[in-house]
Each structure stands twice: as structure tokens, then as C-alpha cells.
Amino acid sequence: MQAEEVKQIIESHLSDAEVMTAGEGCDFQVTVISPQFAGLMPVKKQQLVYQCLNEYIANGTIHALTIKTYTPEQWQSLQG
Template sequence: MDCKQIEEILTQALGLEEVHVTSDGSHYQVVAVGECFDGMSRIKQQQAIYAPLMDHITSGALHALSIKTFTPTQWKREKIFNMPL
């Protein structure tokens, strides 16, 4: 499955402000940023990402998914602390 397809699916389903998907063979890494994650537990955030992708996961088109979710405020802080010097 193409990274851009995953980004489009998640953006449309969740109204995300940013989504970045990379792959290393069959393993995909998702970084999702959206207000929808505000107040959600980590488990609920993960479930929110899995839900629109479930058909692709069960079909085997999408395998081994690593997820990081942030609110826009958390993402801004994450980018500041992880900027290369």
C-alpha cells in the first residue's frame, strides 16, 4: 500500500491537520496530528487511526503499523524539542 493513500484515508476520515506516513518494507510508521486526539486516551487514539484502515489491515495490504498521535499543541512542542542542532 502506498504511503500517500494511507495519508489520504486518515486525513479524510479524521480531519487531521497533518499526517506523515513512511514505510520500511512492510512496516509503516504513522505520525498523526489533529484536535480530534484532545482528551482521548492513548488506546482511543490508536483505535481512531486503526478504524479507517481496518479493511486494508484485514486484507493484508497494510501490515505492521506503528502510530504516534499528537494534538497540534503537543506536535508544536515535539518539533521544538526534537529539532536538530
């Protein structure tokens, strides 16, 4: 699996999300920025992303996944 495929899968499940991916093979890092994360605890944000990729984690296509999640406002504040 390629990073671009992971990005497309997440974007197809989380409408209006901005997704950045890195990695290859079965090890990926994703950063997801979405207004859907507003008011959610960090673990709930990650669960939303995991739900998008559950099938691929379960069948071993994705073995390692690092997730960073932000609301657009949080992401903007990190950009300085």
C-alpha cells in the same frame, strides 16, 4: 500500497488531521496530528487511526503499522 495512499485514507476519515507517513509495501509508520485527540487516552487515539485503516489491515494489504498520535499542542511542544 504506498505511503501516500495511507496518508490520503487517514486524512479522508479524520478531518483537519495532519498526517505524515513512511514505509512501503505492507509496513508503515504514521504520525497523526489532530485536535480530535484532545482529552483522549493514547489507546483511544490509536483506535481512531486503526478505524481508518481497518479494512486494509483485515485483508492483509497493511501488515505492520506503527502509529504516533499528537494533538497540535503536543506536536508544537515537541518541535522545540
